[in-house]
Amino acid sequence: MSDILLEEVSIRPPSARRGVLRRFLRHRLAVLGVVLIALLGIGAGGAPWLAPHDPDEIAIAERYVPPLSADRLLGADDLGRDVLSRLMYAGRISLSVGIAAMLVTLVVGFAIGAFGAYLGGWIDVALMRLTDVMLCFPSVFLLLFVAAFVTPSLGSMALMIGLTCWMEIARIVHAQILALKSADFIAAAELAGAPAWRIVVRQILPNTLAPILVAATLNTANAILLESYISFLGYGIQPPQASWGNMLTNAQSDFQVDAWLAVFPGLAITLAVASFNFIGDGLRDALDPRVRDA
Numbered sequence: 001m002s003d004i005l006l007e008e009v010s011i012r013p014p015s016a017r018r019g020v021l022r023r024f025l026r027h028r029l030a031v032l033g034v035v036l037i038a039l040l041g042i043g044a045g046g047a048p049w050l051a052p053h054d055p056d057e058i059a060i061a062e063r064y065v066p067p068l069s070a071d072r073l074l075g076a077d078d079l080g081r082d083v084l085s086r087l088m089y090a091g092r093i094s095l096s097v098g099i100a101a102m103l104v105t106l107v108v109g110f111a112i113g114a115f116g117a118y119l120g121g122w123i124d125v126a127l128m129r130l131t132d133v134m135l136c137f138p139s140v141f142l143l144l145f146v147a148a149f150v151t152p153s154l155g156s157m158a159l160m161i162g163l164t165c166w167m168e169i170a171r172i173v174h175a176q177i178l179a180l181k182s183a184d185f186i187a188a189a190e191l192a193g194a195p196a197w198r199i200v201v202r203q204i205l206p207n208t209l210a211p212i213l214v215a216a217t218l219n220t221a222n223a224i225l226l227e228s229y230i231s232f233l234g235y236g237i238q239p240p241q242a243s244w245g246n247m248l249t250n251a252q253s254d255f256q257v258d259a260w261l262a263v264f265p266g267l268a269i270t271l272a273v274a275s276f277n278f279i280g281d282g283l284r285d286a287l288d289p290r291v292r293d294a
Contacts, residue, residue: 023286030282033275040272044091053082055089056240064258074264078254083264090242091268094224097157097243098272101223102216104162109169110212114200116170117177128174131167139164143226147235157236161223169215176208183207210287214280221276228269244269 024030043050052071059080067075067083074083116127134142142164150156177200180186189199230236231245239246244265251261 020286024282027278027282027285029278030286033278033282036271036275037279040091040268040275041095043088044095047085047088047092051082051085051088053085055081055085055242057081064254066258067260075258075260077250077261083261086242086247087244087264087268090244090247090265091272093154093237093241093243094227094245094269095272096154097161097227098220098224098276100154100158101161101165101227102220104159105166105169105219105223106212106216108163109166110173110205110208112166113170113173114177114204114208115196117174118181118196118200118204127170131170131174134164135167139222139226140229143230144233144235147230152236152238154237157227157230158223161226165219165222165226169212169219172211172215173208176211177204180204180207210283214284214287217276217280217283221273221280224269224272224276 047055052073057080059076062072062076062080063078065072065076065080067073069075072082072084074087076082077086112127112131116124139161143160146160146164150160186199186203189203194202227236227243228245228248231243232249234246234249236245237243239250247265248262248269251258251265255262
């Protein structure tokens with residue numbers, strides 16, 4: 001009997017899940033976002049096979065070759081490196097940092113919000129005051145401060161962004177769990193003698209997935225933007241390894257003459273961030289329990 005109580009969670013029936021999918025597919029911008037992210041992901045993931053050139057190959061004779069020239073579809077930069085190839089390899093860094101940082105924010109934010117709300121008392125007060133203190137400082141300033149003392153790499157960038165951007169997730173989870181604490185299935189699990197960590201993971205987590213998924217997509221967009229911003233300022237991924245942010249940095253000295261060197265990485269950042277935001281909007285509408293199929 002206790003095992004049944006411990007496994008009891010509020011899960012959408014198959015018909016409800018189909019309704020969520022239908023509502024998501026009706027959100028045209030969300031579907032467009034999925035398509036664009038898929039294309040960016042294929043280009044980045046398949047860069048070793050799809051890129052027309054070595055991204056670090058220097059060809060001085062082809063410096064500043066404009067787009068649509070011979071075998072340089074998007075032109076070449078100040079060292080003659082192929083812009084399309086560098087964009088594809090840069091996408092591997094920027095998208096990986098965004099997704100990894102999002103996972104860090106989910107783990108840290110859920111842990112702080114969930115255990116604070118469920119345990120209550122001084123633990124809840126301490127964790128929520130920590131969240132409030134972190135919210136007082138803009139994420140960009142925190143990142144710049146930490147980045148000045150950390151050797152930049154894909155892993156360190158993801159950790160830095162994730163550990164400075166978890167507060168929104170913590171607040172969302174905290175509010176959701178305060179509303180769930182009085183639910184019958186939580187009381188049943190407590191009566192069955194389940195430990196706090198198991199109730200949080202097995203009972204509470206599945207019932208907070210909807211707002212967490214929405215926040216996760218929006219946080220991925222924010223992480224990509226922060227990585228680009230930090231790399232643009234020179235504190236992020238360092239050349240010759242390419243990211244969309246440091247490609248913008250390299251292009252700024254040539255902006256007056258060859259603006260297209262900044263247009264392409266800027267466009268990639270814009271498409272990635274907008275796509276994740278569109279997906280987040282679509283998930284928010286599709287998972288809203290107040291929305292019903294027509």
